[in-house]
Amino acid sequence: MSQVLFFSYANDINPLSGLQRLISKSPLSDMIPKDEPVAIKLHMGELGNIRYLRPALVRKVVDIVKSRKGKPFLFDTVVSYPGERQTKKKYLRTAAGNGFVKSSMNAPVVIADDEDEQQTIAIMNRIDGCQLKEVKAPALLLQSSCLIVLSHVKGHELTGIGGAVKNLGMGCVSTATKRAQHHVNMPLFNEESDCDSCGRCAELCPTDAIELVDGKPERAVAECIACGTCYIKCPSHCWVWPPRAKEKLQVCLGHTASAVVSAHRGKIAFVNFIQDVVPLCDCAAASGKPIVQDVGITFSLDPVAIDKASIDLIDQAPIIPGSTSAKPPDLLGKIHHTNSLIHLETAQKLKLGSIKYELISV
Ligand code: SF4
Ligand code: SF4
Known part of the structure; x- marks a missing residue:
């Protein structure tokens, strides 16, 4: 069983001090290597989206890494579809518009595309009907000494919940691997x-x-x-949509997330921000209105456990009246007519983590 630390907004409404407290109680401080690169992976929001992860929270993580003498950089990959994050230049412009620039973050903002060196990871253990043979991911990310995955928890039309596993499996890979996964839902x-x-x-x-x-x-x-x-x-x-497209994509996602973690050379930690829980992901310009009251922030070394805990915490949160007719369990999965647990269960079978967890309030 994995541990998930939880700072609840019900007890304290200051997210920045809560984040500081959460991380001070976690093993993260001891994981940050002195004078070594620390990748902070996050989705910096589509142009027009206003529900993505708040820059002030990301800056707090940067400050914590720097206080431990690590060398942080913010990181994401370009998307595989047309839009304002399809190229490095466009993504950097969008990120700047959304508040992520070196001067505000006190750390470089790095966007990778397929022209950057990619590492190929062979998928040796394919289960549950996965068709993928390999995963490509940016070498810069995989070779970072420490990786901190910051995830804004929200809905996704294919995966139900969009959390840490999706951030790994779709957000940390090349556009070729993104497309290979999406081919199951042409x-x-x-x-x-x-x-x-x-x-x-x-x-x-x-x-x-x-x-x-x-x-x-x-x-x-x-x-x-x-x-x-x-x-x-x-x-x-x-x-x-083709039959069982959502299920198939989730199975792919479990494999790609597992591949990224297996190939990363350093330590990895996960922070999930359960606030602005909207139905659609940060890739959507209009991602909808929040469906539950803001919940809090979680930390874990296990991406499966932190996502399962996020599902459960959302299910327990007060629903905002008039926002959805869906009912728990798996509120976000219900909204999107899928089962969010499919990608988590695949990831668990691949030994990425555990669906069973112990929630520890800080
Ligand atoms: S055919 Fe494929 S690439 Fe073209 S619009 Fe449809 S989904 Fe997009
Ligand atoms: S499928 Fe037919 S009706 Fe629909 S957009 Fe294409 S041509 Fe038009």
Whole structure:
């Protein structure tokens, strides 16, 4: 059973002092190597999103690392779909707009893309139908002496909860590996649908994967990045998600998260921020309104345990009236018609961590 430390906002409404207290009670201080690089992995928010992790909380972690003589840098990877975080330049601009720049963070902001050196990690133990053969992840991240994964806990339409395991398995890998995972959920054209040959899907597909042939869309699978644009933008709802897409993606995610941890050369710690718990992830410009009252901050050395504890703490939190008709258990999974435990259970089978945990209030 893994330990999860918990600072509750119900007891103290100052998140910064709470974060300081949480970390002072954790083993993190002793994990920070003097004069060595410490990667602080976080999602810096899509352009237009206002629910991403607050910069002041991240700065507090930077200050704590520096007080232990570590050399922190903020880190994330570019996304695999079109938008304002698709390239380093765009992501750095978006991060700056969201408050993450060297001058405010007192640490460099580093965004990696596939042009940076990547380490290939072979997946030796594939279970539960995982099709992935390998994972690529930035060498800079894997070779950091210490990795602190900061996760804003919120919903995700494919995984239910988006927490530490998702931050590892999707946020810490190359765009090639992101796409390989998302290939299990490429939208399918419904031959029975009322397609009126408007051509909108072909026009908006960012990779020109779709072509209208005899008035019906045909897709080059190799070109598809599973961005979902055709599904979202078709006015006649002609595209559908493939069967069990969410479950399959979660199984992939358990494998990629496990691969990243197995290849990392140093120590890894996880901090989950259970606040602004909105239905959609920080990749969405509009991620919705919070569904429960802010809960608090958790710390663990186990990404599976910290995510399971986050699910349980959200389930126990007062629901904001009118925000959702879903009911616990697994409130976020229910909202997205999936079971958040699938990726956690896969990760547990791969020995990434334990779903059983002991919650310790600090
Ligand atoms: S999901 Fe649809 S819009 Fe997106 S790349 Fe694939 S075919 Fe194109
Ligand atoms: S957007 Fe929809 S209706 Fe228009 S061509 Fe594509 S599938 Fe058909």
